[in-house]
Amino acid sequence: DTGVSQDPRHKITKRGQNVTFRCDPISEHNRLYWYRQTLGQGPEFLTYFQNEAQLEKSRLLSDRFSAERPKGSFSTLEIQRTEQGDSAMYLCASSILPVGDEQFFGPGTRLTVL
Amino acid sequence: GIQVEQSPPDLILQEGANSTLRCNFSDSVNNLQWFHQNPWGQLINLFYIPSGTKQNGRLSATTVATERYSLLYISSSQTTDSGVYFCAVEGAGGTSYGKLTFGQGTILTVHP
Numbered sequence A: 001d002t003g004v005s006q007d008p009r010h011k012i013t014k015r016g017q018n019v020t021f022r023c024d025p026i027s028e029h030n031r032l033y034w035y036r037q038t039l040g041q042g043p044e045f046l047t048y049f050q051n052e053a054q055l056e057k058s059r060l061l062s063d064r065f066s067a068e069r070p071k072g073s074f075s076t077l078e079i080q081r082t083e084q085g086d087s088a089m090y091l092c093a094s095s096i097l098p099v100g101d102e103q104f105f106g107p108g109t110r111l112t113v114l
Numbered sequence B: 001g002i003q004v005e006q007s008p009p010d011l012i013l014q015e016g017a018n019s020t021l022r023c024n025f026s027d028s029v030n031n032l033q034w035f036h037q038n039p040w041g042q043l044i045n046l047f048y049i050p051s052g053t054k055q056n057g058r059l060s061a062t063t064v065a066t067e068r069y070s071l072l073y074i075s076s077s078q079t080t081d082s083g084v085y086f087c088a089v090e091g092a093g094g095t096s097y098g099k100l101t102f103g104q105g106t107i108l109t110v111h112p
Helices: none
Strands: A005-007 A010-013 A019-024 A031-037 A044-050 A053-057 A065-068 A075-079 A088-095 A109-113 B004-007 B010-014 B019-025 B029-037 B043-048 B052-056 B059-064 B069-074 B083-091 B106-111
Touching: A005 A088, A010 A019, A019 A109, A031 A075, A044 A065, A053 A065, A075 A088, B004 B083, B010 B019, B019 B029, B019 B083, B019 B106, B029 B069, B043 B052, B043 B059, B069 B083
Parallel strands: A010 A109, B010 B106
Antiparallel strands: A005 A019, A019 A075, A031 A044, A031 A088, A044 A053, A065 A075, A088 A109, B004 B019, B019 B069, B029 B043, B029 B083, B052 B059, B059 B069, B083 B106
């Protein structure tokens, strides 16, 4: 069991550019989550998938954000027309069961928008 | 949605001291987890403890779900225990169902 992996670990981009992050969950984990953490705060929920279906999106996820999990395995999170306020750590987590199950987190992707 | 409050916000200890971190939550929960976030941002699972008591080495945790709080105990602290400790809960219903809500964290600093 290799754990949750995320790529890239760091991303620096200029305002207005598009960025895409990838998350590979623990194998056989059906539920995949995205969270965002800004400096000095706890992580905040963005969205989650049950297999390939996106079941819920937070109001934090503006129209510039899109997430996919096309084959129920890895997931991508894309941010279009990045803004400085998008600078944050983007964390991915996975779990086996949809409710009440332990979530395991990846190392995160730290985004800096200049 | 469910509210999570952690205390204290900051804690400074000498190596070898014991400490207790508290997490209060506002509603019934399906899940409660304690994490340690290392300096690189990785969230390390300490305990999955929606109720009851667990121990792992120098760390132990207790959740009293009926009174809506959880405690994390660190004994004989070491400098490597430094970092941010988060409590996160999954509410049992409403808008909190199916995802974790995190507290603001406790920043622990252990001096040699």
